[in-house]
Amino acid sequence: MQVNLTVNGRPHSLLVEPRTHLADMLRETLNLTGTHLGCEQGVCGACTVLVDGKPQRSCITFAVDCGGAEVTTIEGFDADPTMTALREAFSAHHALQCGFCTPGMLVTARDVVLRLGETTEARLREELAGNLCRCTGYVGIVDAVTAVAAGRQPQAQQAVVATAAREAAPLLQAAEREATPTLMPAGGAMLEERVALAAAPEAAWAALADLRRVATCLPGAQLDSIEGERVAGRVGVALGPIKASFAGTGSVTLDEASRTGKLIGRGRDGASSAEGEVGWQVLPGAGGGSTLVVQLSWRLTGPLAQFGRAALVRDLVRRLAQQFAANLDAMVAGQAAPPARPLGLFALLWGLLKARLLGR
Numbered sequence: 001m002q003v004n005l006t007v008n009g010r011p012h013s014l015l016v017e018p019r020t021h022l023a024d025m026l027r028e029t030l031n032l033t034g035t036h037l038g039c040e041q042g043v044c045g046a047c048t049v050l051v052d053g054k055p056q057r058s059c060i061t062f063a064v065d066c067g068g069a070e071v072t073t074i075e076g077f078d079a080d081p082t083m084t085a086l087r088e089a090f091s092a093h094h095a096l097q098c099g100f101c102t103p104g105m106l107v108t109a110r111d112v113v114l115r116l117g118e119t120t121e122a123r124l125r126e127e128l129a130g131n132l133c134r135c136t137g138y139v140g141i142v143d144a145v146t147a148v149a150a151g152r153q154p155q156a157q158q159a160v161v162a163t164a165a166r167e168a169a170p171l172l173q174a175a176e177r178e179a180t181p182t183l184m185p186a187g188g189a190m191l192e193e194r195v196a197l198a199a200a201p202e203a204a205w206a207a208l209a210d211l212r213r214v215a216t217c218l219p220g221a222q223l224d225s226i227e228g229e230r231v232a233g234r235v236g237v238a239l240g241p242i243k244a245s246f247a248g249t250g251s252v253t254l255d256e257a258s259r260t261g262k263l264i265g266r267g268r269d270g271a272s273s274a275e276g277e278v279g280w281q282v283l284p285g286a287g288g289g290s291t292l293v294v295q296l297s298w299r300l301t302g303p304l305a306q307f308g309r310a311a312l313v314r315d316l317v318r319r320l321a322q323q324f325a326a327n328l329d330a331m332v333a334g335q336a337a338p339p340a341r342p343l344g345l346f347a348l349l350w351g352l353l354k355a356r357l358l359g360r
Contacts, residue, residue, distance in 0.1 A: 005069050007032070008076030016063045023047045023058035026073055034074040034103050038132075045131035048104035049073050055111050074103035082110050082148070089144035097135035105131045109145045117152035124149070192295045195325040197282075199332040201290040205259045205282045207332050208292075211252065217327035229253060235267065246274050259283075292328075294321060 004013045007030060016025055023040075026032045026049070035058055038046035042060040049058045050072040077083035086109050089095070096102045105128070112119075112127045119127075124142055133141065197204050208214050211231065215223040223233040234247040248267025255261070259282040266275035278296050285291040 001064050003063055003067050005066050005071060007071045008073060014063075018062070018064055020063045021059055022049070022051075022056075022061040022063045022066055022071070025063040026058060026071075032073045032075050036100055036103055038100070043132070044101070044104075045108065046101050046104045048107045048131065050107060050111075055108050072107075074107060077106075077110070080110070082113055085148045086110060086113070086144065089147045090141070093140045093144040093147065095136060095140035095144040101131060101133045101135075105133065105141060109141075109148075112145060113149045113152060114155045116149070117154040118149050121146065192293065193321045195292050195294070195321045196285055197290045197292055197325055198329045199290060200288055201259065201282050201284050203332050204290045204292065204328070205256070207328060208261065208280065208282065209254055209256070213331060214328065217324050217331055231263075231265075248274075292321075292325060 001018055002013060002015055003025075004011070006012070007026070012030070014025065014029055016029070023035055023037055026035050027037070035049055036046040037059055038044035040047075040059045042057040045057070047057055047059040048055050050056070051058075051061070051066060051069050053070070083106065086106055090102070090106070096105075108128060108131050112124065116123065116127070121142060124145060125138070128138070128141065128145070199207070211226060212223055215221045215233065221233065221235050223231060225232045229251045230249065231252055232247075232249045246267035246269045248265055250263050250265025252261065252263050260279065261281075262277065262279045264277045268274075276296065278294065280295075281293045283291045283293060
C-alpha cells in the first residue's frame with residue numbers, strides 16, 4: 001500500500017506492506033535507526049516517536065495508519081530548543097549509560113516538559129513510567145527532566161518541530177536541485193558522493209557506459225548477463241564469518257547527452273535482501289579531469305540490516321567510491337583490471353579507522 005506522510009519535516013511517499021509497523025518503516029526504509037526496538041510489544045518505550053505531536057509507540061503502530069501524519073523521530077529534534085536542553089541535562093546528570101532507551105526517553109521527557117511545565121517528582125515519575133531503563137535506576141533521568149522543567153509553564157503540545165528549519169528546507173532543496181541535476185526520486189535512505197577522476201569526462205563516460213568493464217572496478221560485483229536494459233549479476237559481501245552473495249536483477253538506463261546513468265535493482269541472499277537505486281553523472285573536473293557524482297538510495301532487510309546505519313554506510317560508501325574511482329582510472333589508463341573478490345566491509349572499516357586516526 002502507498003503511504004504519504006511527513007517524517008522530520010520531509011514528505012515521503014512509500015510503498016509498504018499492510019503489516020509493516022511504523023518502527024520498521026522508519027528504520028529499514030528511511031534508515032532512521034535512532035528509533036530503537038526493544039520489547040516490540042509497546043511496553044518498554046524505546047521506540048517512542050511523535051505522531052502529530054503526541055508520543056506514540058512506533059513498534060505497535062501500523063505504517064499504513066499514519067497516512068497524512070506528521071512523524072518526528074529523535075533525528076528530527078536537532079533544532080528544537082527543549083530537546084537541546086534535555087540532552088545537555090541528561091549529560092550533566094548522568095541520565096544515560098548504555099543509551100538504548102535514551103531516544104524514546106527523550107521524546108517522552110520533551111512531551112512532559114512542554115505539557116506539564118514544572119511539576120512534582122511524583123507526577124514526573126508517573127509520566128516517565130512508560131519508558132523503561134535497565135541501567136540508571138531513573139535517579140539521573142528524573143533529576144535531568146526536573147532541571148529542564150524548573151520554572152516552566154505548561155504549553156500546548158506542538159505538532160510542528162523546528163518550524164523555521166523546515167520552512168527553509170524547500171528553499172535549500174530548490175537551490176540544490178538548481179546546482180546539481182536530481183538523478184534519484186525522493187524516498188528511502190539516500191546519500192550522495194563526489195569523487196575526482198584523472199580521466200577526461202569523455203573517457204570516463206565511455207568507460208562507465210561499458211557495463212561489463214566497469215563492473216570489474218566495483219569490489220565484490222559480478223555482472224552475469226546484459227539483455228537490453230535488463231542486467232543480472234551478484235555482489236559478494238564478507239563480514240568476517242558472515243558471507244553473503246546477493247544475486248539479483250536490475251534495469252540500467254544511460255543518457256550520453258547528459259552523461260548520466262541510473263541502475264535500479266534488487267537481490268537476495270537467504271534471509272537478507274537488498275534493493276536500491278544508484279544514479280551517476282560525469283561532470284568536468286579540475287585539470288582536465290572529471291568529477292563523478294554518485295547518488296545512492298537503498299533498503300537492506302534481514303540479518304545484514306544491522307550494518308545499514310546511515311553514518312556507517314555513508315563513511316563506507318565514501319571509501320568504496322574512492323576505491324572505485326582509483327580502479328576506474330587504472331582501467332582507462334589501460335592497466336589490468338583488479339581481481340574480483342567479495343567486498344570486505346571489515347577491511348573498509350579498518351581503512352576508515354586508520355584514516356580518522358591519521359586525520360585524513
